[in-house]
Amino acid sequence: MLATNSERLEQIVQHRVSLFVPCFVDQLVPEVAVDTVKILRRVGYQVDFPEAQTCCGQPAFNTGYWDDARPCAEMFLRVFKHADVVVCPSGSCTTMVRSFYPELLSSSPLRADAIALGRRTFELSEFLVKLAGVTDVGATFPHTVTYHASCHGLRELQLRDQPLQLLRKVNGLTLIEMSRFDECCGFGGTFAAKFESISVAMGDSKAETVAATGAEFVTAIDSSCLLHLQGILGKRNAPARTIHLASILAQEKT
Amino acid sequence: MSATAAQRFLQDAAVKSADLVHREIILHGLESYDAAVLRGRARFKDWEAARRRCQEIKWEAVNHLDRYLLQFEERVIAHGGHVFWAANGEEACNYIKNLASRQGVRTVVKSKSMVTEEIHLSPALEKAGIKVWETDLGEFIVQLRNEPPYHIVTPAMHLNRGQISELFREKLGEDIHGDDPTELVAAARRKLRRAFFAAEMGISGANFLVADSGLIALSTNEGNGRLCTSVPRIHVAVTGIEKVIPRLEDLAYLWPVLATSGTGQPITTYSTLIGGPRKPGEPDGPDEFHVVLLDNGRSKLLADAEQREVLHCIRCGACLNICPVFRHIGGHSYGTTYQGPIGSVLTPHLRGISDFQHLSYASSLCGACTSVCPVKIDLHHHLLHNRRNAARAGTTKLSERIMFRVWRYIILHPRIYALTGWLARRTLRLLYGLGLAGSIVDPMRVWNRRRSAVPLPSESFRTRWRKGLATN
Known part of the structure; x- marks a missing residue:
C-alpha cells in the first residue's frame, strides 16, 4: 500500500x-x-x-x-x-x-x-x-555573482525568490543584479540546434548583460541554460564563467 | 524550385539575428515601451484582476460567438448599416471591390487594420485601378517602402528617424532637413490631408464589435481613424469574427487594458464608437456603412476546444514586444501577417500546419508571452500543442521521427543509456582532442560551431554514485 x-x-x-x-x-x-x-x-x-x-x-x-x-x-x-x-x-x-x-x-x-x-x-x-526551511546552507563563495532566472523555474514553477534567498546567505558572495535577468538565454532544448542563429543571438545578448555586471560568475538553477551560456561566453573569451547554484551552495570554507 | 516558408524563415532569421544595427533599434524602442507598460500597469488598482476580467469577457464572447455575432448584425442593420459575412479573404476583397466599382470609388483612405493585411485588400483594390492611401503614419511609411508592416501595432518599429527622413525626401519629394519628428509628421500630413478629402471610401478595422449596441469600437492614436470613418461617403469596417464582445460596458475593461498592454497608455488618444451611416440631421458621417465579418479559418479554430482561446487575442502586441525571439529576428522574418508568439500560434491554423509549423518550433518556450498576455492566452503551451499536432500529422522530418524513436529505445533501457552515454563521451573526447569540435565530422556541430565545446567528463554521475558517493 x-x-x-x-x-x-x-x-x-x-x-x-x-x-x-x-x-x-x-x-x-x-x-x-x-x-x-x-x-x-x-x-x-x-x-x-x-x-x-x-x-x-x-x-x-x-x-x-x-x-x-x-x-x-x-x-x-x-x-x-x-x-x-x-x-x-x-x-x-x-x-x-x-x-x-x-x-x-x-x-x-x-x-x-x-x-x-x-x-x-x-x-x-x-x-x-x-x-526544508533552510536558506543558510553554510556555504562560502567569496566572489561576485549575477543570477539568471531560468524560464521554466521562473514561469512554470513560480520560483522567484528562492534561489536569491539562498545566494544572499552565502558567505563572502556579492550578488549583482543583471538587467533583463528574466529574459531567456536562448537555450530552449532542440531550439538551440534547430534555430542555431537565433539561439546564439539570444545568448549573445545575455552574455552582454552578464558582462555589463562585471561579475565573475553567472549562476542559475538549470545546467541546460548554463551549458549554452558557457558555450557563448567561451566562444567570446568572456571573463565571466557559469556555475550552477548547487555548485555555489556546495562550497565550504577551505 | 522556390524556397518554402520554412527555408525563407531560417535565412531571414539568420540574417536579422546577426544584424546588430537592427537589434539596437528594436531594443532601444522596446526599452522605452517596457518602462511605459510598467507605469501603465501600476495605474491599475489590480492589474491581474483586470486581466482576468478581460479573459472572462473574451471567453464568454468566443464561446457564444454565434449568438453575439447575430445580435451585432441585427443592431447594425437596425442602424441602417450593411453586414457582409466573408468566408475567406477572396470573398471579402470581392465584396469591397464590387462596392467600390458600383459607387465609382477611385480613391480609398485606410486606417490601420491587420485583417486587411491578412486578406491582401490593398493589392486587390489597386489591381482594380483604385488608389489606396494608408493613413496611419507607420503604415504610410511601410507602404512607401513597399513593405508589409513589421509589427501588428507598430508597423515601422524597425526604422529610425533618419531612415524615415530619407524615405520622405526620396518618395514624397519633400524638402526635409534633419530628422525632426515634427517636421516628418507635418510632411506626411500635407500628403494625407489631400487624400482624406479626395477619397470616396474609407476603410478601417475594428478593435471590438459591441453586440448589445451594434457599434464598432476603434482605438487609434493619430486621429486618422476618425477622418477615414467620417469624411468619405462610404465607410467599410473589415474585421475578424472573433472581435465581438457582449456589452458596451465591457469596453470599460478592454479599452484601458488594450492600451496599457499595447503602448502603456491609460487609453489610446482616440477611442471611437461607430454605429452606422449618418442619420438625417447629423452634421457628419458617411452615407453608407458596411461591416465585413471575416472568417478565413477562424471558425475552424473555434471548433478546436483545446486552442479556441487563441481567438481571445485583442492584438495588443504585448507578446511580440516581450518575446526574445521577436527581439532578435524582428517582425519581417516571420513572413506572416501576425508576427511574434501570437502569429506563431495562429498562422498554422490560418494557413496550414505543414507550411507554418516551423514557427511553432522557433521558440525557446520561455513563456514570457503568456506572462504578459492581457487576455491570458496560454501562448507558449499552444506552441507545444502545435508541435504535437505537427508530429501527429506526420508533417515533421522523417529523420527526426526516426531519431526520437531510437532515443526512446535508449531512454527506456538504463543500461543501454549508460553505455551510449559513455561511448558518445569517449568518441567525442577523441574527436575534440584532435581539434575537430564544430567541424563537419562532429555530430554535435550545430551546438559546437558557434559555442565552445560541451564538457565531456570521463565519468557520469551514476558511475560516481556507484564508486562511493552512494554511502550516506
Missing part, C-alpha cells in the same frame, strides 16, 4: 529524499549532482539515487513527439513510485514532471500517479527554502 501524498510529505521529517538527476547533468556536468548530494547531506538529509532513472522525456515532449515521451514518463513514475520526496537540480526537468506529466498522461491510468508525484517533486532551491 502506498502512503497518501500528505503522509509522504511528512516523511521529509524523516529526512529522506530521492535524487532525480537530469540526463544531461548525469552525462555532461555530473559535478552539479555531486554538489546537490553534498548540500542535501549537509542540511541533514539522506539521499537515495534510484539507478534505473534515465530521462524525464522532455526532449521528445517539447519537440512534439508525445508518443515517444509518454513511455519515458511512465518509466519515470515507476522508478520514483516509492520515493517520498524527489529533489532535482533543474527547474526545467521538475517542470516536466510537475506541470507536463499530467497533460502528457491525460488519458492514461497513470495520470493520478503523475499528479501525486508532481506534487512531491521539487527543484533544489525550492526544496531547500520551502520544504
